Amino acid sequence: MTTSAILPARGLADRLTALFWRRPKVLLALLLTPPLLWLGVVYLGSLAALLLQSFYSIDEFSGVVKEEFTLKTYGELFRPSNFDILVRTVTMAALVTLACAALAFPIAYFAARYAKGHWKAAFYLGVMLPLWSSYLVKVYAWKLILAKEGILGWAAEQTHTGWIISGLLSIPGLEGSSLSTSPIGTFMVFVYIWLPYMILPMQAALERVPNSMLEASADLGATRGQTFRTVVLPLALPGIIAGSIFTFSLTLGDYIIPQIIGNSANFIGMAVYQLQGTAGNIPLAAAFAVVPILIMLIYLAIARRMGAFDAL
Amino acid sequence: MTTAVEFLNVFRHFGPASAPVRAVDGVDLTIAEGSFFAMLGPSGSGKTTCLRLISGFEKPTGGEIRIFGEDVSNTPPHLRNVNTVFQDYALFPHMNVRDNVAYGLMVKGMGRAQRYARAEEMLALVHLDSHGDRKPGQLSGGQRQRVALARALVNEPRVLLLDEPLGALDLKLREAMQDELKALQKRLGLTFVFVTHDQHEALSMADSLAVFNEGKIAQIGTPQEIYDQPATRFVADFVGSSNVLPPALTKALGGPAEWASLRPEATRLAATGPVSGTVTALRYLGAGTRVVITLGETEVAALVPAGQPVPAEGETTSIAFDQQALHLMGAT
Known part of the structure; x- marks a missing residue:
């Protein structure tokens, strides 16, 4: 009996697989076309429209958008009332990112280095669980926790530590009748809401640092602190940067938390929301929206120059 | 002759005390200064754990380990004057070769010019001068192996520990590195402790070797003693191409x-x-x-x-x- 060296094609699936083998680019094109169309048209298209709008201006008397290219709208961003919003938002985003990084690192380190089996499952559950409930529910829950009669105030009263909260609330610029009406509250809720987005990439980055790397460092005479600075941190930096991109940009764009918690001072997101809605000033809203994009680009350029992506 | 490393009835058990995994189970051994000592055994026999006990990455659950006469039970790895060449090399991927080699000197606070000069000397020793600017990712397996060696030697350790350092290399390169390692050890007069599961490697390189089996030392001696006079069936089976004859056959013959x-x-x-x-x-x-x-x-x-x-x-x-x-x- 002789068997042919070439097996007969059994049907369409065999012929398609053969086609993909002969022309690998066909498969790539089939896989990439739908998402690229979606991204290209919906995402990049709207981004281009946004950019375009930001170079238009609004006629101050008629309120009609003048479709002529001008930098006047960008100039308006530097008016004190608008510039305040930018400074406030960027400061908040930077502080939230720093706090998230400081809180996330030990958790991510524990999860990546020590947690096994059930502990690992508990870690993922603990980090992801808050993401399963509605964002609004969480924010309103925090409003109640931070309110004057809330659980935090009650606990402080019971433990006679209420002076800490009143002390914090008397700091100039951070005043409020309770934490829920102070910028401190806004900060706390931002940190809580965005923390998972910092922990997960950080944990993924730390997981990729092999144990032998840490042992090699100790073996060569490094203390824990030296190992952290010269080995762990540089190797985890891409993860930290990835996490900080989330926390930073999410804080830059959020318009709900500062509306519900805090002293109602304007943030970029809120300004955009008001300008494109009630005020109908689409060009200025667009200009505001371009600011976070610019800041993120600058941030990434600095991170790249500092070598944050060398270990990728 | 001075004793470099000494194990006194050392145990290392993992897991619960009721059902422990006996990785190292009552090991006694003495490694002479300046010797090339091999720890040979199948995987899971306790040889690597013994090496990690010397470097300090494992703590004994019983017994005592001495390095040059000093009990190191309470000494963390970074304060032990021994260095390790890791099985996966463990080179720092974000540093170039020179910084990798100079790392041990850097953490001890040596100035940049001085430590780079020492690093270059070490790279020359392993025939990698002019590779200082490359990243570990740009090197071949054999070159990484040499960088790991240079990085461990730059600290001038009293004992060099090598954890299956040649395992990932192809046969020809492995044989070349075996000769080179042996020559280097003779030239530096250092104590080398070498872990391997390759009996030919152990027999051809070591001055003396310990054969491990299930956490215990089955036999310890010179390569010739181990090869000619295996103490147990296990040693004869594992070390050699020797024939093992059961009692009935021995009698019949x-x-x-x-x-x-x-x-x-x-x-x-x-x-x-x-x-x-x-x-x-x-x-x-x-x-x-x-x-x-x-x-x-x-x-x-x-x-x-x-x-x-x-x-x-x-x-x-x-x-x-x-x-x-x-x-x-x-x-x-």
Whole structure:
């Protein structure tokens, strides 16, 4: 009996697989076309429209958008009332990112280095669980926790530590009748809401640092602190940067938390929301929206120059 | 002769005390200063754990470890004057080769110019001068191995620990590195402790070696002692191409009723003899042919030197040997 060296094609699936083998680019094109169309048209298209709008201006008397290219709208961003919003938002985003990084690192380190089996499952559950409930529910829950009669105030009263909260609330610029009406509250809720987005990439980055790397460092005479600075941190930096991109940009764009918690001072997101809605000033809203994009680009350029992506 | 490393009844158990995993189970050993000491054994036999006990990455659950006479039970790895070449090299991927090699000096606070000069010296020692600016990712396996070696040696450790450092290299490179490591060890006069599961590597490189089995040392001695006089069946099986004869066969062949080992090169083919069997495998080795004869249930190999007649597979033959070539040993 002789068997042919070439097996007969059994049907369409065999012929398609053969086609993909002969022309690998066909498969790539089939896989990439739908998402690229979606991204290209919906995402990049709207981004281009946004950019375009930001170079238009609004006629101050008629309120009609003048479709002529001008930098006047960008100039308006530097008016004190608008510039305040930018400074406030960027400061908040930077502080939230720093706090998230400081809180996330030990958790991510524990999860990546020590947690096994059930502990690992508990870690993922603990980090992801808050993401399963509605964002609004969480924010309103925090409003109640931070309110004057809330659980935090009650606990402080019971433990006679209420002076800490009143002390914090008397700091100039951070005043409020309770934490829920102070910028401190806004900060706390931002940190809580965005923390998972910092922990997960950080944990993924730390997981990729092999144990032998840490042992090699100790073996060569490094203390824990030296190992952290010269080995762990540089190797985890891409993860930290990835996490900080989330926390930073999410804080830059959020318009709900500062509306519900805090002293109602304007943030970029809120300004955009008001300008494109009630005020109908689409060009200025667009200009505001371009600011976070610019800041993120600058941030990434600095991170790249500092070598944050060398270990990728 | 000074003792470099000493294990005094050392235990390292993992897991619950009720059902511990006995990775190291009562090991006593002495490593002389300036010697090339190999720890040989199958995976899971405790050899790597013993190495990690010396470097400090594992703490003994019992017993005492001394390095140059000093008890190191309470000394963390970074304060031990020993350095390790890791199995996966563990080079820092974000630093170039020079910074990798200079790392140990950097964390000790040596100035940049001075430590780079020392790093270059070390790179020259392992024939990698002019590779200082590259990243580890741009090097071949053999080159990474040398960087790991240079990085460990730059600290001038009193003992160098090598954890299967040649395992990932291909055969030719491995043999070249074996010679180089041996030459380096002689030149520096350093104590090398070398972990391997490759018996040829251990036998050819070590001044003395310990054969590990299930957390215990099965035998400790010079390569010749281990090869010629295996203490147990396990050692004979693992170390050698030696034939292991069960008591009944030893007796049938003219010896006492005990387990014995018999080297293939001491075994001759004979037309007639007390026991005969069938030739079941032939392997041409260049300098001779290895003939496997199945005697009852035992396979016995004989090395027929080149130029002598070799039987065909399936032929019936018997074996002969000088009685003093028979080495008696314990059953375990």
